[in-house]
Structures are given as C-alpha cells and as structure tokens.
Amino acid sequence: ETGVTQTPRHLVMGMTNKKSLKCEQHLGHNAMYWYKQSAKKPLELMFVYNFKEQTENNSVPSRFSPECPNSSHLFLHLHTLQPEDSALYLCASSQVTGTQPQHFGDGTRLSIL
Amino acid sequence: QQQVKQSPQSLIVQKGGISIINCAYENTAFDYFPWYQQFPGKGPALLIAIRPDVSEKKEGRFTISFNKSAKQFSLHIMDSQPGDSATYFCAASTRGSGNTGKLIFGQGTTLQVKP
Numbered sequence: 416e417t418g419v420t421q422t423p424r425h426l427v428m429g430m431t432n433k434k435s436l437k438c439e440q441h442l443g444h445n446a447m448y449w450y451k452q453s454a455k456k457p458l459e460l461m462f463v464y465n466f467k468e469q470t471e472n473n474s475v476p477s478r479f480s481p482e483c484p485n486s487s488h489l490f491l492h493l494h495t496l497q498p499e500d501s502a503l504y505l506c507a508s509s510q511v512t513g514t515q516p517q518h519f520g521d522g523t524r525l526s527i528l
Numbered sequence: 529q530q531q532v533k534q535s536p537q538s539l540i541v542q543k544g545g546i547s548i549i550n551c552a553y554e555n556t557a558f559d560y561f562p563w564y565q566q567f568p569g570k571g572p573a574l575l576i577a578i579r580p581d582v583s584e585k586k587e588g589r590f591t592i593s594f595n596k597s598a599k600q601f602s603l604h605i606m607d608s609q610p611g612d613s614a615t616y617f618c619a620a621s622t623r624g625s626g627n628t629g630k631l632i633f634g635q636g637t638t639l640q641v642k643p
Contacts, residue, residue, distance in 0.1 A: 458633040
C-alpha cells in the first residue's frame with residue numbers, strides 16, 4: 416500500500432461520544448499534518464508533527480487531541496464535539512516540515528449529530 | 529497578511545476552452561505556490577507548483593503564470609476536458625529550516641467542463 420491512508424472514511428457520532436481518526440503514510444515522510452475542510456472555506460491547518468514532535472497547534476479546541484506515536488502514524492482523538500465540527504478531516508505528510516509538496520489522504524467525513 | 533484570495537468561486541467552461549483561476553497574496557515571504565486538484569470523495573492532489581524565480585511553468589495542459597510585483601498567480605487549463613471537472617485550490621508557503629511548512633490555501637474554485 417502506498418500514499419496516505421485515512422480511516423474511517425465516514426464517521427457519525429453524537430456530541431458525547433469519543434472516537435479517533437487514524438492516518439498512516441507509506442511514503443517514508445517525517446512530517447504529518449491534520450487539516451479541517453469545511454464547505455466554502457479554505458483548508459484550515461490544525462496540527463503539525465515533525466519526527467513525532469508537535470511543532471504547531473493552530474489554536475485548536477482541546478476537544479481535538481492529536482497523537483503521533485511514530486513518523487508513519489497520526490491520530491486525532493475526538494471527544495465532546497460540537498455540530499460545527501462536522502467537516503472533512505484531512506491528513507497530509509511531507510518529507511520534513513518546511514519542505515513541499517504535501518501529500519494528502521482522502522479524508523474522514525465527520526458528522527456530529 | 530497570511531491570506532490567499534482565490535477567484536472565481538465557480539467556473540463553467542465548454543470542452544476545449546481555456547479555464548483560468550486567479551489567486552492573490554499579501555505576504556512577500558511566500559516562496560512556494562502550488563495548485564491542488566480535488567475530486568469528490570478524494571483528498572487534494574498536487575497538480576503543479578511554482579517558485580517565484582520564474583514567471584511561468586507549464587506541465588502538459590496546465591500552466592501557472594506568476595506575477596511577483598503584483599503578488600498574483602494564476603492557473604490556466606488549456607483544452608479543458610470534462611475529466612478536469614474538480615475543485616482547484618491555490619496555496620502559498622514559505623520554505624526553510626524551522627518552518628512548519630504551513631500551507632495557506634485559497635477558498636477553492638469549482639470547475640465544471642461541459643461536453
């Protein structure tokens with residue numbers, strides 16, 4: 416398997432649930448990113464990891480909790496989400512931070528009931 | 529300062545025509561300008577990118593024109609095909625060590641190419 420793989424592809428959850436999004440990259444990259452894509456808005460960078468260390472948190476609410484156990488895997492733990500958190504969550508990777516291009520996964524479509 | 533403004537929001541072109549999407553930026557520190565193509569149900573995929581030391585870059589039917597003094601860049605799709613129907617995003621970034629590689633995206637343009 417190659418590229419950036421995200422699971423699940425679709426997720427429906429209530430506001431009180433706890434769930435996790437998973438991202439895995441098979442490109443040998445060391446930087447990984449979480450983006451939020453909402454309709455009619457630019458992609459919003461959420462978190463950046465470089466060699467497993469978080470290098471940027473773009474003022475993301477604490478109900479989103481990222482985890483990067485190694486350079487190939489990235490998780491986004493979700494709890495007590497709000498309806499406005501419904502969006503497409505995209506994972507991306509690059510060689511290291513500061514280098515381009517970034518390669519994106521196909522995203523997880525999240526719906527909050 | 530960190531925004532990238534993209535227009536138009538949507539575009540309808542006849543097959544064989546030229547599609548043109550424009551972007552403008554303010555931050556003169558930006559030195560990498562990619563265009564991403566996104567099909568429904570898929571993530572964005574890099575289409576073509578340019579650095580500010582050249583004014584134009586062409587890859588097949590896709591061309592980026594870059595105007596450093598005006599702080600504008602555009603994507604031209606020649607001989608547009610129905611398979612080009614997708615959402616296109618421009619973006620900008622700065623390079624260098626210690627940089628997070630943050631990409632600033634435009635709002636996107638939905639292109640429909642009619643057969």
